[in-house]
Amino acid sequence: MVFENACVEVPGRTILRDISLSLSERRIAIIGANGSGKSTFARLLNGLAKPSSGRVLIDGIDTAKAPRGVRALVGFLFQDPDDQIVMPLVEEDLRFSLKALKLDKDGEDAAIERILSRFGLKDLRQQPAHYLSGGEKQLLALANILLRAPRYLVLDEPTTLLDLRNRRRILDAMDGLEETVICVTHDLEIAAGFERVLLLDSGRVLADGAPADVIARYRSLAG
Numbered sequence: 001m002v003f004e005n006a007c008v009e010v011p012g013r014t015i016l017r018d019i020s021l022s023l024s025e026r027r028i029a030i031i032g033a034n035g036s037g038k039s040t041f042a043r044l045l046n047g048l049a050k051p052s053s054g055r056v057l058i059d060g061i062d063t064a065k066a067p068r069g070v071r072a073l074v075g076f077l078f079q080d081p082d083d084q085i086v087m088p089l090v091e092e093d094l095r096f097s098l099k100a101l102k103l104d105k106d107g108e109d110a111a112i113e114r115i116l117s118r119f120g121l122k123d124l125r126q127q128p129a130h131y132l133s134g135g136e137k138q139l140l141a142l143a144n145i146l147l148r149a150p151r152y153l154v155l156d157e158p159t160t161l162l163d164l165r166n167r168r169r170i171l172d173a174m175d176g177l178e179e180t181v182i183c184v185t186h187d188l189e190i191a192a193g194f195e196r197v198l199l200l201d202s203g204r205v206l207a208d209g210a211p212a213d214v215i216a217r218y219r220s221l222a223g
């Protein structure tokens with residue numbers, strides 16, 4: 001994942017300024033104050049947002065030119081899992097995600113079974129998805145994304161709406177992931193466990209490096 005002088009501007013306002021960097025670590029956290037540009041940064045990674053100038057490349061693919069190709073590589077988990085549930089029942093919701101892979105019915109069933117047991121959701125297979133708890137919904141959303149086998153996972157504040165137990169479930173699920181994870185978070189404990197942390201401030205990357213250093217810098221900003 002490469003940013004080349006990427007800027008995001010809206011009329012009268014610059015949201016991200018001239019960002020150039022390369023992301024290759026398996027666990028990268030994005031931290032910073034409200035409004036510093038974190039979500040916009042995350043959205044650039046799967047083409048949900050486009051740079052006004054400069055480029056964002058995912059495995060060499062320009063997000064502005066091939067948004068579909070990029071979305072196949074980069075799964076995106078939103079803060080609010082309700083935004084991501086599209087079908088009434090848990091099983092139907094998972095099956096919907098599998099459509100693009102064009103498996104036969106047995107293949108779909110096996111994939112659904114595997115992902116439900118991986119996330120401890122087997123008993124919920126026939127439940128209405130909207131009745132799940134917040135943590136279960138977030139796990140379902142994550143399961144839906146992983147079914148499409150992305151290479152990268154971008155998570156935008158995945159634990160913000162969750163209680164401690166459900167936060168733990170998401171963190172445990174995240175720990176077990178093979179995929180590269182880029183996580184926007186206000187949860188500094190999550191950031192502390194990652195390999196690399198970026199601190200955004202007013203649309204700029206103010207610090208970038210090992211968690212302890214970058215988190216200390218962030219704390220010093222808050223005074």
Ligand SMILES: Nc1ncnc2c1ncn2[C@@H]1O[C@H](COP(=O)(O)OP(=O)(O)OP(=O)(O)O)[C@@H](O)[C@H]1O
Binds near residue numbers: 010032036039040041
């Ligand atoms: N499409 C847009 N048009 C105008 N302003 C926008 C747009 N998208 C984002 N912004 C503004 O850009 C700034 C950065 O937004 P962004 O959501 O990226 O910040 P953030 O760091 O994720 O904030 P938070 O921690 O509060 O979620 C905010 O002030 C926001 O209001």
